[in-house]
Amino acid sequence: MNRRVLRGRLFILALGVALIYSLAGVGLLDAQKLARGLGNIALFSSDLFPPDAGVITTVAPAMVETLQIALVGTFIGTVVAMPLALLAMPILTNSAVAPGVRLVLAFIRTIPALLWGVLFVVAFGLGPAAGATGIGLYSAGYLGKLFYELLEGVDPEVVEAVRSVGCSRLQLARYALLPEAANGLLAQLLFMFEYNVRASSIMGFVGAGGIGYYMLGYIQLLRYDALLTAVLITLLVVIVIDWLSIRIRGAFLLHDA
């Protein structure tokens, strides 16, 4: 057996040991616990059906609020992320500023959206304003990284050619980097919006507005049939947004020769 094959088998063995250790750690090797859990799931599932249509008038406006949180949050995220992404490009700033900005973006990403929501509930009080700003800041961290990676991926020859005309750094961004990366930027923006619709759905768990507030309430009141209605409405909206995203991406797709 050669060294490469041996190394591969040792790696698979180590992975298997780590998995079994982790399964035991989270309690999923406990047969009694598993049997009890499966029984509870069956019971819970029977309580979900049929969905309670009577809560639609309550849940639908909350879903609209969730979409508003996602839209405003994505907008805030984009407005904050774009300048930061440009500052994170060494070609536009310098080798001292760019790593600093990347560090700030990494820090923003470290804190989960829900925790940003809690922080903004403290700042703005309960309600969708906290959710939108929380989602906005969280999105800024992610969009900033996605944007500067896209800008970095622009063909170096295009950058070199436009730089060679003697333009400023801002002109280079405006006339070479941003148009060349526009398709990718749009795709990431749509993806972020889709993600934010899902993230906004649970912002209500911490009192930051949206449909999550009702979902948490239905769980606490054991009203699983009403919870299913809220989940189905969320699912429907997410499917529609995914479909719209595909259509928008298709319309803007660059058919390169």
Place this chain on the structure above:
Amino acid sequence: MTSERPLKDATGFTGRSSVNALQASPYAVEATDLSFSYGRGQHVLRSMDFAAPQGQITMVIGASGSGKTTLLKLVKGLLPLQEGRMTVLRKTYDSPGENRHITSEIAYIPQHLGLVRSLTVLQNALTGALGRLGLPYSLFGGFPHALIQEAKDRLTRIGLGEKIEEKVYNLSGGERQRVAIIRARMQNPRLILADEFVSQLDTVTTTTIMDALREQTRNDGVTYIQTTHELDLVLRFADRVSVISSGKVVLEAEGGAVDRQTLSEAIRS
């Protein structure tokens, strides 16, 4: 007639590159003892001497990896001067990194043209004029009407009048090359550097583009330096040719005074 490079004097530089002679220099670009390496010990240029006369088409021919692109990038200032001395448009650089100053006086067309694919033909042409514009105006106010008209006129003269609103990714190879040359001309440059330009184009398109360039060098005194690996291009259009092999200029000659066999032998040397 084939000409030899002047011998270096005791200070290591040729008589042509002396500072006192700059005002009268007939050369737009003159380099002596130019060496460049991308990594430790891997020299792409080795004590190269090179000169391009003002207002002429100079073609630099050589095999792949012979140092043609590196030479152009050093002249443009995209790569830092490491060793040697360069005089470009009467500015002399002899310290490491001193040449890294991008100016609109020198246009550079990279091998794959570097056009912004999602912009239109007109917008790409106009990017050539960015160095001439004030920052706030070009960022938020678009381009002045006179400049737009200038770009349209130039594009029309080169046969792209019908395609000014077309996105670049919809154009053919020859059309893209023409956009690149108009972008370069919108800089109002005194020197144009083109890397493997008009390669792999049909004869008619090549002739159209090269004739337009020749007209510009003759009428406006613009100097044009092009790298190529195509002998036919050199024999048909070069006023002057420099053959590069292993990072050195091994032959310099007037365009009409050199034959195919001499060039081929020099490239292989």
